[in-house]
Amino acid sequence: MKRNQDPTEKSEKIVGWLIFGGVIAVILGIILTWLLYLGGTVRIMATDGKDPGMYALRGLGPLLVIAGLVSSVTGILMGWHRAKRPESGKGVQQIDPNTRVVGKFAFREGEMLTSDWQWEGIDDCEFYVKLEMSTGRVMEFQCSEAVFANCGDGLRGEATYDGRWLGRFVAYVGHPAATAAMPRDIFTDKD
Numbered sequence: 001m002k003r004n005q006d007p008t009e010k011s012e013k014i015v016g017w018l019i020f021g022g023v024i025a026v027i028l029g030i031i032l033t034w035l036l037y038l039g040g041t042v043r044i045m046a047t048d049g050k051d052p053g054m055y056a057l058r059g060l061g062p063l064l065v066i067a068g069l070v071s072s073v074t075g076i077l078m079g080w081h082r083a084k085r086p087e088s089g090k091g092v093q094q095i096d097p098n099t100r101v102v103g104k105f106a107f108r109e110g111e112m113l114t115s116d117w118q119w120e121g122i123d124d125c126e127f128y129v130k131l132e133m134s135t136g137r138v139m140e141f142q143c144s145e146a147v148f149a150n151c152g153d154g155l156r157g158e159a160t161y162d163g164r165w166l167g168r169f170v171a172y173v174g175h176p177a178a179t180a181a182m183p184r185d186i187f188t189d190k191d
Helices: 007-046 060-084 145-150
Strands: 094-108 111-113 126-132 138-143 156-162 165-171
Touching: 007 060, 126 145, 126 165, 145 165
Parallel strands: 138 165
Antiparallel strands: 094 111, 094 126, 094 156, 126 138, 156 165
């Protein structure tokens, strides 16, 4: 693993390569199957059955298709399993000092909730916050209701996260990092 590489990013690359490699293997397996069956049949016909060499290799194509399907399904299941769990407490807490809240969402039984009153006092809600990290990468985190309440759209601040779990967000108020991205007022700025 590269130095300072996010373990989540590494696992996402592995999942991507498993799926991509599996799809390529399936396509190549279909082409190879077709070529070996066609070429093997033509070779047997041309030699009156005396040279079945190419036809004997006909199992390689389906084997490649099966290996590609296994690779793709493994990648999909790994990605689904990884995205399903928030991973709270599974690693080292990381702090990003300059994050921006891109969006936030609350769900209950698969339905998106849009107002505060819809989730107040209800325990089975799930809260998600989408953050733009200081590296420019946008990530989605699951969090508690208290952290969700601190994350206002467009706010900049310090995020403490562990895997896909956002443990804390402290918004910067009047801090240069918070005001740097604000548009200038052309009527009061004097040059």
